Amino acid sequence: MKIKVxxxxxxxxxxxxxxxxxxxxxxxxxxxIVGHSDGDVVIHAVVDAILGALSKGDIGTFFPSSDPxxxxxxxxxxxxxxxxxMIDNKYKIxxxxxxxxxxxxxxxxxxxxxxxxxxxxxxIDIETISVKATTTDYLGFIGKGExxxxxxxxxxxxxxxx
Numbered sequence: 001m002k003i004k005v006x007x008x009x010x011x012x013x014x015x016x017x018x019x020x021x022x023x024x025x026x027x028x029x030x031x032x033i034v035g036h037s038d039g040d041v042v043i044h045a046v047v048d049a050i051l052g053a054l055s056k057g058d059i060g061t062f063f064p065s066s067d068p069x070x071x072x073x074x075x076x077x078x079x080x081x082x083x084x085x086m087i088d089n090k091y092k093i094x095x096x097x098x099x100x101x102x103x104x105x106x107x108x109x110x111x112x113x114x115x116x117x118x119x120x121x122x123x124i125d126i127e128t129i130s131v132k133a134t135t136t137d138y139l140g141f142i143g144k145g146e147x148x149x150x151x152x153x154x155x156x157x158x159x160x161x162x
Contacts, residue, residue, distance in 0.1 A: 002158035004091065006053025010044035011149045014102070022100060022107070022150075023114035023131065024076055024121060029105045033148060036065040040075035042098055042114065042131070045152035046122075047075075049096070050082040053156045054089055079121060091156040095128040102148040107133040 018032025023042040033039030047059045063070050063078050070077070086092070096118070100107060107114075111131050119126040136143040 003094075004053040004156040006049035006051070006152075006154050006156065008045040008048025008050075008052060008058075008152045009149065010041040010048065010059075011147060012039045012041055013147050014145060020105075021075070022110065023098075024074075024117045025110060025113045027105060027107070027110055031104075031145065037063070037070055037073045037078070038075050041148055041150035042100060042118075042152070043075035043079050045098065045150040046096060046118070046154070047078045047082040049152040049154045050086050050093075050156070053154065054086060054091065056085055076121060083122065086156065087159075090159050092159040093122060093124050093128070094155040094157045095130075096122075096124075096152055096154040097130045098132070099151045100131070100133045100148070101136060101142055101150070102133070103135050103138065103143050103145045 013034040014031045015034055016031050018034055019038060020027040020029045020032040021038050021040040024040065044059055051057055059078055062081055114131050115126050115129045118129050141147045142149060
């Protein structure tokens with residue numbers, strides 16, 4: 001079996017007046033994510049993990065923040081492109097492990113919804129997607145509530161059905 005491992009990371013600023021999306025799910029909060037797109041750090045990390053596993057660059061390779069046509073676009077567009085590249089290369093996702101690092105808001109009530117939405121968007125079983133959230137115990141810019149980070153690690157396997 002041919003396998004590839006990918007790891008992605010994304011970090012964005014938080015501020016009031018912005019929308020807050022994680023894994024395509026809108027999070028109710030008085031702060032939101034600043035980004036050229038919708039700033040969905042979970043999807044961005046997954047996209048980078050897919051592209052990295054395939055040695056195809058990163059999200060900026062295909063969607064540079066200097067491109068005005070993607071201003072405010074849903075990160076689901078980026079995910080679809082990464083999945084298309086993955087399928088064209090005859091791979092499929094075996095499993096994904098995602099971490100979200102932020103001080104607030106508390107995400108435990110959103111974890112299942114994020115997993116379910118990613119399962120639907122990617123087309124894999126929800127049981128193959130792990131989403132965890134942690135804080136920095138008030139250390140650094142994330143601990144001060146100024147930012148958010150997400151990492152994603154995934155395993156791609158050669159799709160013998162393709």
